Amino acid sequence: MNNARKPDIVIIGAGTGGTIVANRLSKKIGKKTNITVIDPIFKHVYQPGYLFVMIGREKPENLIKDGKKLISKKVKKVQDTAVKVDTQRQVVITENSGEFHYDYLVLASGSRIVPESLDWWDDSIHHFYNGESALKLYRALESFDGGKIVIGISDLPYKCPPAPIEAAFLIEDYFRRKKMRDKVEITYASPLNRAFSIETTNTVVEPLLEKRGIKLVKFFNVDEADTKERVLYSVEGEELEYDLLILVPPHRGQQYLIESGLSDKDGWVPVDRHTLQVEGHPNIYAIGDTTNLPISKAGSAAHHEAPVIANNIVRQIKNKPPKPDFHGHVQCFFVTKWGSSMFVDFDYDRPPKPGKSRKHWWWFKRIFKPFYFKLVLKGHV
Numbered sequence: 275m276n277n278a279r280k281p282d283i284v285i286i287g288a289g290t291g292g293t294i295v296a297n298r299l300s301k302k303i304g305k306k307t308n309i310t311v312i313d314p315i316f317k318h319v320y321q322p323g324y325l326f327v328m329i330g331r332e333k334p335e336n337l338i339k340d341g342k343k344l345i346s347k348k349v350k351k352v353q354d355t356a357v358k359v360d361t362q363r364q365v366v367i368t369e370n371s372g373e374f375h376y377d378y379l380v381l382a383s384g385s386r387i388v389p390e391s392l393d394w395w396d397d398s399i400h401h402f403y404n405g406e407s408a409l410k411l412y413r414a415l416e417s418f419d420g421g422k423i424v425i426g427i428s429d430l431p432y433k434c435p436p437a438p439i440e441a442a443f444l445i446e447d448y449f450r451r452k453k454m455r456d457k458v459e460i461t462y463a464s465p466l467n468r469a470f471s472i473e474t475t476n477t478v479v480e481p482l483l484e485k486r487g488i489k490l491v492k493f494f495n496v497d498e499a500d501t502k503e504r505v506l507y508s509v510e511g512e513e514l515e516y517d518l519l520i521l522v523p524p525h526r527g528q529q530y531l532i533e534s535g536l537s538d539k540d541g542w543v544p545v546d547r548h549t550l551q552v553e554g555h556p557n558i559y560a561i562g563d564t565t566n567l568p569i570s571k572a573g574s575a576a577h578h579e580a581p582v583i584a585n586n587i588v589r590q591i592k593n594k595p596p597k598p599d600f601h602g603h604v605q606c607f608f609v610t611k612w613g614s615s616m617f618v619d620f621d622y623d624r625p626p627k628p629g630k631s632r633k634h635w636w637w638f639k640r641i642f643k644p645f646y647f648k649l650v651l652k653g654h655v
């Protein structure tokens with residue numbers, strides 16, 4: 275790197291991970307570097323709120339803020355889409371704004387949902403992985419006059435592993451409050467040999483599903499849905515009849531990562547699990563959903579990864595080696611009904627303690643949205 279000029283740092287994506295890294299770097303070395311964030315929309319969405327849109331307790335527009343205003347003024351914002359990374363020339367190529375040179379690059383472009391990749395998927399299948407679909411699902415629940423609701427997972431991995439179970443709990447709660455619980459049969463179809471992937475948390479989740487009358491079907495890996503006959507089939511040869519089907523759609527990393535040779539075939543980027551450097555590229559980091567790390571695709575993972583990446587870039591600029599400081603820390607307020615949550619906190623070596631669902635964790639969940647926009651994204655906590 276030429277020491278006569280300021281180093282160029284480019285961040286692709288202004289979601290949870292990209293925004294925190296940009297703000298942390300700006301505070302630490304904003305004046306000594308050129309920091310650029312590229313994002314096609316700069317509309318920052320608080321995605322956990324989609325679950326509340328789904329039950330009519332939140333409006334999608336209340337979850338969105340202007341992404342440019344959430345990022346330090348010292349950072350250059352380019353509203354465009356990254357279409358390729360040329361690692362030989364160290365440039366990011368965009369759709370309309372030309373090329374951006376980097377000395378250090380952060381891949382923070384999250385994940386995308388690709389229901390269209392399944393030829394049997396159609397509009398009758400519901401999900402809550404964007405504002406529009408969550409609202410459409412709410413309308414369907416509102417007009418549902420009884421019958422079988424099946425909640426399942428079309429493919430792994432997906433964002434926020436507890437989300438479909440939280441959806442089952444919230445929907446059960448919704449119909450109980452509506453005084454028509456007896457008319458609705460709710461089934462949660464898990465691809466695993468248990469309801470929730472982490473054993474310690476599962477010891478709390480499964481009895482709660484039973485207590486709430488939510489039927490659990492294990493080892494149900496979705497094969498396809500016959501949306502005319504309203505039957506969901508599993509690769510294990512089982513079938514579930516439904517009146518309303520809710521499926522987590524398949525997720526992939528972004529296409530430009532596949533085309534740039536930085537990811538596997540599904541778009542997930544291999545990184546060192548402690549330094550977060552992209553394998554084979556010591557000056558490129560990946561954060562959040564983009565990585566292939568064996569932890570939840572969750573905002574809280576990105577939150578804990580961001581300071582490690584920011585520190586390591588500063589260290590590399592000072593000719594020091596990156597530190598292996600990320601240990602897989604993830605936290606989650608796991609909702610079990612409107613008014614109660616569990617707190618799940620774990621890392622690579624430490625499974626979560628099987629804590630009970632409590633009112634006070636619910637209140638943390640409820641106040642987290644303003645806390646997220648004011649403190650987390652700014653890099654204050």
Ligand SMILES: Cc1cc2nc3c(=O)[nH]c(=O)nc-3n(C[C@H](O)[C@H](O)[C@H](O)COP(=O)(O)OP(=O)(O)OC[C@H]3O[C@@H](n4cnc5c(N)ncnc54)[C@H](O)[C@@H]3O)c2cc1C
Nearest residue numbers: 287289290291321322356383384434562563571572573574
């Ligand atoms: C229903 C639901 C509930 C959730 N609940 C929780 C929860 O309770 N707790 C939790 O921690 N997490 C939760 N999450 C997950 C969390 O929202 C994501 O894991 C988190 O936002 C990931 O951060 P990220 O920075 O990797 O990606 P994102 O925040 O998704 O940001 C990616 C950014 O990249 C941009 N981008 C995409 N492609 C390009 C491109 N080619 N060029 C430039 N920019 C691009 C996008 O516009 C976007 O701004 C939930 C998600 C959902 C859907």
